[in-house]
Amino acid sequence: CLIQECTASLPSTHELPKMEQKWIVDMLEYNVKGGKMNRGLMVVESGKVIMKSRGQEPTDDDLKKLAVLGWCIEWLQAWLLVADDFMDSSETRRGQVCWYKKEGVDEIAINDAFLLEMLVFRVLKRHFWAEPYYMDLVDLFMETTFQTECGQLLDLQCKNLGLADFTYKRWELIVKYKTAFYSFYLPVALGMTVAGIKNQAAYDAAREPLLLMGVYFQAQDDYLDAFAPPETLGKIGTDIQDKKCGWLFVQAYHELCSPEQKAYLDEHYGKCKVQTEEEKKIKEIYRDIGLEEKYTNYEAQSYKDIMAFQGRVEEVGLPWEIIDIFLKKVYKRSK
Amino acid sequence: CLIQECTASLPSTHELPKMEQKWIVDMLEYNVKGGKMNRGLMVVESGKVIMKSRGQEPTDDDLKKLAVLGWCIEWLQAWLLVADDFMDSSETRRGQVCWYKKEGVDEIAINDAFLLEMLVFRVLKRHFWAEPYYMDLVDLFMETTFQTECGQLLDLQCKNLGLADFTYKRWELIVKYKTAFYSFYLPVALGMTVAGIKNQAAYDAAREPLLLMGVYFQAQDDYLDAFAPPETLGKIGTDIQDKKCGWLFVQAYHELCSPEQKAYLDEHYGKCKVQTEEEKKIKEIYRDIGLEEKYTNYEAQSYKDIMAFQGRVEEVGLPWEIIDIFLKKVYKRSK
Numbered sequence: 001c002l003i004q005e006c007t008a009s010l011p012s013t014h015e016l017p018k019m020e021q022k023w024i025v026d027m028l029e030y031n032v033k034g035g036k037m038n039r040g041l042m043v044v045e046s047g048k049v050i051m052k053s054r055g056q057e058p059t060d061d062d063l064k065k066l067a068v069l070g071w072c073i074e075w076l077q078a079w080l081l082v083a084d085d086f087m088d089s090s091e092t093r094r095g096q097v098c099w100y101k102k103e104g105v106d107e108i109a110i111n112d113a114f115l116l117e118m119l120v121f122r123v124l125k126r127h128f129w130a131e132p133y134y135m136d137l138v139d140l141f142m143e144t145t146f147q148t149e150c151g152q153l154l155d156l157q158c159k160n161l162g163l164a165d166f167t168y169k170r171w172e173l174i175v176k177y178k179t180a181f182y183s184f185y186l187p188v189a190l191g192m193t194v195a196g197i198k199n200q201a202a203y204d205a206a207r208e209p210l211l212l213m214g215v216y217f218q219a220q221d222d223y224l225d226a227f228a229p230p231e232t233l234g235k236i237g238t239d240i241q242d243k244k245c246g247w248l249f250v251q252a253y254h255e256l257c258s259p260e261q262k263a264y265l266d267e268h269y270g271k272c273k274v275q276t277e278e279e280k281k282i283k284e285i286y287r288d289i290g291l292e293e294k295y296t297n298y299e300a301q302s303y304k305d306i307m308a309f310q311g312r313v314e315e316v317g318l319p320w321e322i323i324d325i326f327l328k329k330v331y332k333r334s335k
Numbered sequence: 336c337l338i339q340e341c342t343a344s345l346p347s348t349h350e351l352p353k354m355e356q357k358w359i360v361d362m363l364e365y366n367v368k369g370g371k372m373n374r375g376l377m378v379v380e381s382g383k384v385i386m387k388s389r390g391q392e393p394t395d396d397d398l399k400k401l402a403v404l405g406w407c408i409e410w411l412q413a414w415l416l417v418a419d420d421f422m423d424s425s426e427t428r429r430g431q432v433c434w435y436k437k438e439g440v441d442e443i444a445i446n447d448a449f450l451l452e453m454l455v456f457r458v459l460k461r462h463f464w465a466e467p468y469y470m471d472l473v474d475l476f477m478e479t480t481f482q483t484e485c486g487q488l489l490d491l492q493c494k495n496l497g498l499a500d501f502t503y504k505r506w507e508l509i510v511k512y513k514t515a516f517y518s519f520y521l522p523v524a525l526g527m528t529v530a531g532i533k534n535q536a537a538y539d540a541a542r543e544p545l546l547l548m549g550v551y552f553q554a555q556d557d558y559l560d561a562f563a564p565p566e567t568l569g570k571i572g573t574d575i576q577d578k579k580c581g582w583l584f585v586q587a588y589h590e591l592c593s594p595e596q597k598a599y600l601d602e603h604y605g606k607c608k609v610q611t612e613e614e615k616k617i618k619e620i621y622r623d624i625g626l627e628e629k630y631t632n633y634e635a636q637s638y639k640d641i642m643a644f645q646g647r648v649e650e651v652g653l654p655w656e657i658i659d660i661f662l663k664k665v666y667k668r669s670k
């Protein structure tokens with residue numbers, strides 16, 4: 001597999017001792033596997049759909065290329081998560097302890113994240129060097145990486161801000177940059193690239209509904225963090241404890257709360273541990289002010305907003321299916 | 336300047352709020368400036384020397400290109416140091432507190448390092464997109480980044496190793512990868528690229544003596560850490576306290592110490608604070624076993640080893656001066 005392929009030669013090309021080679025292999029195995037692979041599979045799916053819509057039957061070589069790019073997104077996500085968990089002092093990820101929390105790792109995780117980032121570009125080089133679109137792939141991964149880092153900066157700066165700065169507009173900006181570009185636009189853009197699409201207007205047309213979907217996806221994530229049963233969610237939501245600039249909070253604080261409720265948030269949001277009375281009270285406020293209903297309306301509106309792009313997407317010659325298959329997967333998910 | 340140029344458009348291209356834009360500008364100013372700029376100047380120097388040796392008088396445009404690439408190495412170095420200081424829990428750098436130690440920064444420094452890394456590639460894209468060697472530049476920066484990260488892995492793994500594993504061979508591997516490629520080979524390779532050299536053999540011929548110089552440079556650094564007066568060095572050396580796999584230690588432990596002296600190192604190396612009796616005693620051992628003389632011999636031998644490459648470098652049509660000017664700067668420096 002890809003892990004084997006891109007580490008096997010390191011002892012000869014980079015004089016890497018066996019111990020360090022094993023470290024990299026273990027680090028890759030630990031962090032790349034165990035996810036839902038949604039992003040990776042989206043590359044393959046959208047590439048297939050686009051090629052078929054243009055009358056091209058995907059060859060084995062096309063499918064292999066799409067699969068490699070799918071893994072590249074999974075690896076990109078892996079280093080983003082390794083670094084994110086370190087910066088957020090998180091405990092667990094995908095049902096196992098975070099990489100940096102493992103015995104003997106700690107701050108080495110930071111260098112591992114940087115290594116993994118460069119390994120993605122090495123995989124691109126190995127598999128796509130001779131393709132006419134190689135430079136486009138490199139550029140797309142770099143731009144997406146930069147966008148995601150801008151989103152992380154916006155997210156991390158919340159630490160230096162007061163609750164009054166947690167506006168809906170800021171929330172939307174954070175999630176668009178830290179999640180939507182790499183999770184929704186990138187997979188489809190990669191599929192389009194392999195399918196040979198060069199028209200910039202086609203990328204622009206696909207981007208808009210995909211970013212809306214990414215923003216909606218994060219609103220769901222924030223909603224589920226507070227209201228989904230931990231058994232369904234697979235973890236205990238900690239957004240209130242962590243003073244997250246989340247969808248529920250920005251609505252509550254700036255739109256729906258009474259002065260008393262707002263004062264309670266000022267007093268306890270980000271300062272109470274998970275499952276304490278104060279945290280439960282905040283969720284109660286969220287219920288009392290009608291956030292569940294507001295979320296249901298938001299969900300319906302998002303769906304409509306995305307569907308409204310069908311015309312523009314088809315106009316540039318793309319099949320609406322590339323948006324629709326992911327919308328079907330994301331809309332009304334429960335975990 | 337370059338900082339202005341690559342941050343000015345972020346509010347419009349990436350919807351970045353003023354506060355986050357200012358954060359990035361401040362982060363760049365803090366971390367990019369204040370160094371000796373050796374690496375950046377090496378790009379300009381070697382580019383000029385090579386062009387002149389080929390009868391090309393460098394134009395203003397050539398000089399500007401070389402200067403931009405010089406800044407790119409300085410920026411690369413900046414993020415390497417931001418991440419390194421975080422991983423090493425360092426206190427100061429270039430006479431000021433480390434970036435991550437500043438109020439309100441902390442773990443945001445990790446994302447800043449990743450951002451700075453991508454900003455280097457954005458600068459390359461902006462200035463070199465249309466050049467026939469643009470892809471070579473991107474590839475060179477990526478390969479060098481990866482080599483440096485391999486070196487950092489080797490260095491960081493020392494934490495999980497015993498003193499017996501700190502061999503001369505391991506020391507040499509660490510410093511070659513974590514320092515020599517980006518500090519010595521990269522500047523000259525960039526100068527060669529702008530000068531239009533395409534012959535792979537020329538790059539190979541330049542690389543060997545430059546890597547030797549890089550390894551020698553680090554041996555100096557390790558030697559000065561223990562033996563240079565703090566007034567000259569500009570800081571207090573902490574390699575003994577930090578259990579560094581340094582040139583002095585690997586020689587002492589594996590080659591020169593008596594069993595008693597070795598036992599003393601086992602007992603105290605990496606376990607004593609700076610300027611304690613134990614730390615002074617270790618430096619005394621270093622003196623007693625004749626490390627100062629051994630270093631002087633090593634220095635002379637390194638010089639000879641590098642000079643021995645003159646023929647091969649000139650054979651591929653490169654002026655020996657590109658090696659010689661840096662050798663003159665590095666050889667027998669005192670800080």
Ligand SMILES: [Mg+2]
Nearest residue numbers: 084085088090
């Ligand atoms: Mg996190």
Ligand SMILES: [Mg+2]
Nearest residue numbers: 084087088155
């Ligand atoms: Mg985070």
Ligand SMILES: [Mg+2]
Nearest residue numbers: 221222225239
């Ligand atoms: Mg969440």
Ligand SMILES: [Mg+2]
Nearest residue numbers: 419420423425
């Ligand atoms: Mg350090």
Ligand SMILES: [Mg+2]
Nearest residue numbers: 419422423490
């Ligand atoms: Mg270090």
Ligand SMILES: [Mg+2]
Nearest residue numbers: 556557560574
């Ligand atoms: Mg040193």
